[in-house]
Amino acid sequence: MEVSMSFSHDMDDEYEKLIRRMNPPRVVIDNKACKNATVIRVDSANEYGILLEVVQVLTDLNLIVTKAYISSDGGWFMDVFNVTDQDGNKVTDEEVLEYIQKSLGPEACFASSMRSVGVKQSTDHTAIELTGSDRPGLLSEVSAVLTNLKCNVVSAEVWTHNTRAASVMHVTDEETGLAVTDPQRLARIKELLCNVLKGSNKTRGARTVVSHAVTHTERRLHQMMFADRDYERVDDGLLDDNQRPNVNVVNWQDKDYSVVTIRSKDRPKLLFDTVCTLTDMQYVVFHASIDAEGPEAYQEYYIRHIDGSPVKSDAERQRVIQCLEAAIERRVSEGLKLELCTTDRVGLLSDVTRIFRENSLTVTRAEVATKAGKAVNTFYVRDASGYPVDSKTIEAIRQVIGQTILKVKGSPEDSKPGSEESPTRSLFGGLFKSRSFVNFKLIRSYS
Template sequence: MAFISEVSMGFSHDMDDEYEKLFRRMNPPRVVIDNESCKKATVIRVDSANKYGILLDVVQILTDLNLVIAKAYISSDGGWFMDVFNVTDQDGNKVTDEGIHEYIQKSLGPESCVTSSMRSVGVTQSLDHTAIELMGTDRPGLLSEVSAVLTNLKCNVVSAEVWTHNTRAAAVMQVTDEETGSAIVDPERLSLIKELLCNVLGGSNKTRGAKTVVSHEITHTERRLHQMMFADRDYERSDDDNFDEKQKPNVTVDNWYDKDYSVITIRCKDRPKLLFDTVCTLTDMQYVVFHANVDAEGPKAYQEFYIRHIDGSPVKSDAERQRVIQCLEAAIKRRVSEGLKLELCTTDRVGLLSNVTRIFRENSLTVTRAEVSTKAGKAVNTFYVRDASGYVVDSKTIESIRQVIGQTILKVKGSPEDLKPVSQDSPTRFLFGGLFKSRSFVNFGLVRSYS
């Protein structure tokens, strides 16, 4: 009987898949990209058969193209999904690049195979790199220690993103073998990497867990970071004492009883990828967005969502309402990086991240968020740093670090805007001037070499 049940379940699942494919063929998605109807923005209209998670898929694709969503109207009540987005490029101009138009059409139009938010998580194996996911307690110097471990184990970090929020740190790193330039496949070596990183992440904290996952799956980095921090329940702790009141989001949840919806309104300072962050969280919490209005044309962003839980019910209790508010506030705050923004651009090499973060640590700076990328032999890394003691970053400290690394290599992108120049005859300049031309690395005694 069990065998018959399993066959029946498999048959039912296959029938559902076939029905979905048939429905999609009969009702293919339609994408219209219009540069005429709006003076200030490109209007993108998406019509498609409705499916749970499709809103996240669409928003993710637009966000990955670095498009700014200035306005949006969303309706997915019933079997059909209709979206209208007003978007611009990063400079506030209409999107005229035909290559981007073609990519949007292929990703969202009839040729696309995107029918589920599983695309956001990624299930494809990669031989180009090894993905490492890290979760642990945040502390000054953590990124420096992690990157030192990887360098000592002859791993090259080709890309990474690091978020910190409410005393917790999450990272997704793509690493390759230093010698081969490809993914690390040796099980013993992977086990060692996992063990040593877990030790670094755990530190002396016994109350909060540390987690390291090593895989060869292709993962959407920012989507995964949201999932990791949500699963870690970072929203249950508050860092409001350290959060800039001007950037604190205002989130409300009310029930519209006549229509059996819950209405979420979000008001906060606008910033890139804000809609992606909120839609990620609603999807992770298994809420369905039936209607939404988004307005981010000014310095303030306004988002309004009409939602139900995936089981069809609106928000049922005050406890659930508070949890929704906490989770959305956390999703917004994770990407808000208080601190000084530094951008490093130089020739990529193994150990670069380890050396840079070591210098930050030695100068009492802590990294609150980081984006690491490499392309065509060039490393472009963005760091948000704060003084490890909680004070405002001293301009003299930043100037000293820039002298060490190279003023043309490390640039200040945030306040303080005016840094006093340091004499070109500074002894620090000559002492460390060759640091980034050298391929020697420092072993902090944190790990043992892998051979």
């Protein structure tokens, strides 16, 4: 069976390569057509999933899509994206422009990359996927287990939504700095992490997957939380109805389309989150219009299921609405944003999250990265009891970790000039101006 499936995939690849050679993609990047944005036009043969791949390339470059027009009816795919960099300027970096051309042009192979999600193997790290019930201190417990098992976390992303938590972690062996390959050790890692995820809550399942697969982390997190049914509404008390995205689905009977409209607060990666979810739910986008030039984003999609039918029932319509709401809300992090930058070492994540836990802070979202021996981590934290984060708690944590190492973003301190502290003084708890952190409320990140 495996041989026949592999043969079928090879035949599909050859056919798609032939189609691509006959109809090579055309990418035009124009910095003159629009006053405030770079215009990117992509024309190619239409393939299922190609829209997500194009949006994923733009998202991975941290480009902001301010407008988009999408049409893929019939055998041809035509998209126009107005994009800016994170500062709202046109994209002028030649390396970025060249990367877009190579990634979206004739050299790219969208269909193969779609099938390779979760299939490519890596010898550099071991991938660990975790899904379970969220609770205070969960990230601390997970990272402590990995440290005890002589594993170093080189990158990780953690999302929480509707009382559920999901994470994709990349770890290496402490001694070799490479992927963990011993089967018994991998089984032990999986067993202990699964026990941590289960905790005392047996009402919803915990899931742990250990592999050497290379995946697109954010897309995988969407898939994991979707599979975990985080879209089933739980009243967490954090978002009221006015703050939730407004999603509507109606059928256009004359054209056999379902029309999806979404109004929400604009934020980076919003388009990716929406298109990713529609694709993973096996809907095909035939036409779309995106307008996100102001604080509010408006998205309109004309879709059909992969079987060619529009939304067939009210139950299906409600499920589409719930899943799109969840996709948008997952990246909206309630909490105080903390950024940590220091020399990487084994056990760093465990130590930092333990300090958070000991000070009654829970992590609602986290991004952990290692670049050239430096740990660059972002945490969104809130008080485990649901109260506003206490400035004294932040003061105590920064005194332990170091003021120049751990910084609070979005606070008055960020914009105030000041003399640079000695790293030694920071490590041993130099004082900081607590008045800068008075009356902290929960802030909402849309990044």
